[in-house]
Amino acid sequence: MASSSHGHKHSNGLYTFSSRPRPVDSSSKCREPSSERTQYNYGNIMYDRRVVRGNTHAQHILPTTAQPDPAETQKQMIKKRAAARKQAWKQWRLRTPEALQGRKHIDVQTELYLEELSDHIVSTHAECQTDAFLDKPSTPLFIPAKSGKDVGTQIEEGELFDFDREVQPVLEVLVGKTVEQALLEVMEEEELACLKAQQRAFEELRHNELAEVERLQEQERRHSEEKERRVAQQKEVLKKERETAEKIAARAYTQQYLADLIPAVFTSLRNHGYFYDPVEKDIEMNFFPWLMAEVNNTLEKRYIAREMLDGHLHAIQWCLLNCSGF
Amino acid sequence: MDSTRAPVAFGRWDVPLLFGRLQQPEAAERLRSLASLCDLMRDPERLYRTVTGGFLEQLQDLLKDEDPSVRSKTCELLHLVTAHSIGRQAVLSSSLLPSLSQLLDDSSSSSRINALRALNCLALLPAGADALLCLVPKLMLKLQQQDGEDEDDGDDGDEEEVLLLSTISCCSRLDALPALASDGVSLLGRKLTRRSPEVRREAAASLMELSIPVEGKRQVCEGAVLPVLVGLLQDEDVDVRTNAAGVVMNVAIITAGKLRCLDLDVVPVLLDLLSKRLEEDERSKALVLYSLRALTALAEAPDGRRLLLQQLPLLARTTEARHPDIRRAAQTAVRVVTWTP
Numbered sequence: 001m002a003s004s005s006h007g008h009k010h011s012n013g014l015y016t017f018s019s020r021p022r023p024v025d026s027s028s029k030c031r032e033p034s035s036e037r038t039q040y041n042y043g044n045i046m047y048d049r050r051v052v053r054g055n056t057h058a059q060h061i062l063p064t065t066a067q068p069d070p071a072e073t074q075k076q077m078i079k080k081r082a083a084a085r086k087q088a089w090k091q092w093r094l095r096t097p098e099a100l101q102g103r104k105h106i107d108v109q110t111e112l113y114l115e116e117l118s119d120h121i122v123s124t125h126a127e128c129q130t131d132a133f134l135d136k137p138s139t140p141l142f143i144p145a146k147s148g149k150d151v152g153t154q155i156e157e158g159e160l161f162d163f164d165r166e167v168q169p170v171l172e173v174l175v176g177k178t179v180e181q182a183l184l185e186v187m188e189e190e191e192l193a194c195l196k197a198q199q200r201a202f203e204e205l206r207h208n209e210l211a212e213v214e215r216l217q218e219q220e221r222r223h224s225e226e227k228e229r230r231v232a233q234q235k236e237v238l239k240k241e242r243e244t245a246e247k248i249a250a251r252a253y254t255q256q257y258l259a260d261l262i263p264a265v266f267t268s269l270r271n272h273g274y275f276y277d278p279v280e281k282d283i284e285m286n287f288f289p290w291l292m293a294e295v296n297n298t299l300e301k302r303y304i305a306r307e308m309l310d311g312h313l314h315a316i317q318w319c320l321l322n323c324s325g326f
Numbered sequence: 327m328d329s330t331r332a333p334v335a336f337g338r339w340d341v342p343l344l345f346g347r348l349q350q351p352e353a354a355e356r357l358r359s360l361a362s363l364c365d366l367m368r369d370p371e372r373l374y375r376t377v378t379g380g381f382l383e384q385l386q387d388l389l390k391d392e393d394p395s396v397r398s399k400t401c402e403l404l405h406l407v408t409a410h411s412i413g414r415q416a417v418l419s420s421s422l423l424p425s426l427s428q429l430l431d432d433s434s435s436s437s438r439i440n441a442l443r444a445l446n447c448l449a450l451l452p453a454g455a456d457a458l459l460c461l462v463p464k465l466m467l468k469l470q471q472q473d474g475e476d477e478d479d480g481d482d483g484d485e486e487e488v489l490l491l492s493t494i495s496c497c498s499r500l501d502a503l504p505a506l507a508s509d510g511v512s513l514l515g516r517k518l519t520r521r522s523p524e525v526r527r528e529a530a531a532s533l534m535e536l537s538i539p540v541e542g543k544r545q546v547c548e549g550a551v552l553p554v555l556v557g558l559l560q561d562e563d564v565d566v567r568t569n570a571a572g573v574v575m576n577v578a579i580i581t582a583g584k585l586r587c588l589d590l591d592v593v594p595v596l597l598d599l600l601s602k603r604l605e606e607d608e609r610s611k612a613l614v615l616y617s618l619r620a621l622t623a624l625a626e627a628p629d630g631r632r633l634l635l636q637q638l639p640l641l642a643r644t645t646e647a648r649h650p651d652i653r654r655a656a657q658t659a660v661r662v663v664t665w666t667p
Contacts, residue, residue, distance in 0.1 A: 204612040208651065210538060211575045211619045212658070218579045219626060
């Protein structure tokens, strides 16, 4: 253990000891050999079981008797075994071998300075008491010696701060700003009122003119409608007149034409022979052809007769000629 | 420090920090940040920075928050944003419109009113009115629901109606067909008889916009709205009278309208209005103009011409009015009355 503790004896017989401060090692059940301990296992002193805290009146201390009962020993052994089993998996720890029969292990302090472990705590009483007060005269008032000059000063009312004077600029600014704002607002309102009035005037004018325009439009429309109607009427009238004139002319002409028509027709018909006396016609139609036919027949007969005669005559003549010729 | 407002950082960091605070889980904290933001947004510089910094997208989540006061404050913030043109453009280009329109059905009335206010400001811009045109049927539906509620709903119900009506009239200025398609004429006709003059005024204004296209004029003629309007011509509020006269002026342009107006004997009423209001006050100038135009339109019908020929001196007097527009209108009226075919 690299302890930097050293104690040495002085020449005059005093012994001094000093060591560097080192933290308390956390206790381990079985101390490993010092050579293997490379690192101090620091532990928090507050949680160190070796530190006594709290009420010490019911402290659990080692029993003073060295010979415990066998039953108690048995209990302790059981507890130890249980604890041993709990920690068996952590680390195999070397334990002190069991005591031989008839013997027993006993804890012993091995420090340099032995302590008496008992539940009787050594305490000493100490008292102190102040002495009774002796009568003493009261101390006189301490008045230090006067040094320097005495000078007095007093601030009269109204000297440092004159409200009326100071408030003037602030008031001016406040009032000025308020009045300016108010003026601006009033001007704005006036402007708005002006605008509104102008708008109203415009609207009225517009309505007026619109009404006038519409009226004129309507008037125009009506007039033009009226005109058209009149024109149409006039056209109608003209047309009727023309028609009437045409009709009259046609009528006159027809009359004139037709007046001549009947005699002309009759004449033409008569000319064409459509009027006939039936007897005459009949005579003409039936009698005359028969008559003529008969006449023809008769004449034919005569001709034939004549021709026959002529023929005979010729024949005779020829015969005569022939006969005479000789 | 005011406990209802969150602390505001200095300089350029004020708006981003407050917007960062809006992500916190407790509603009270968010409410305080929103209240501070509302105060800050009245300044145009900060508004510009907010808009160009693109913080408006974060408001999208807040519009769907569970706490109604948070929603209502967000709508108020949006209303302040839309008070300036750059804010309006930003809101239009972002995707906040659908969420806003969903809030119109919200249960708490303050968030509804604030959302309506924001939409109203948006509708004043033509591009905004264009974007809101698709919302018009929904707005008409809400109007109908309002109709079903009690008459004495108090100021809140009235304000909602007024805002709804003014938004509808702004959108209809651009294009009146969606409103007409959702049966606008009869709905607005019912609103003409409400107690509060603002509601009547806005309803009459919307009717005036709706009666500009021909379809609208026909519907107004066919519905039972005209008698109510003629009654409104004698209302106490000048604006209501003006708007009613405007509707009559528009309706009298078509022939059916002329005939119905003449049936309802509207000419004496209009002449009455003219003679009373010959003084040059700004508000009544419109009334005079509209009445003159209505009379001009009515004078084109033969019956109307006959009636007005008798009143020619009155019209001649109006030609000497100081305002050039009124003079012109009166001259046109005289010309039309004395025209012969």
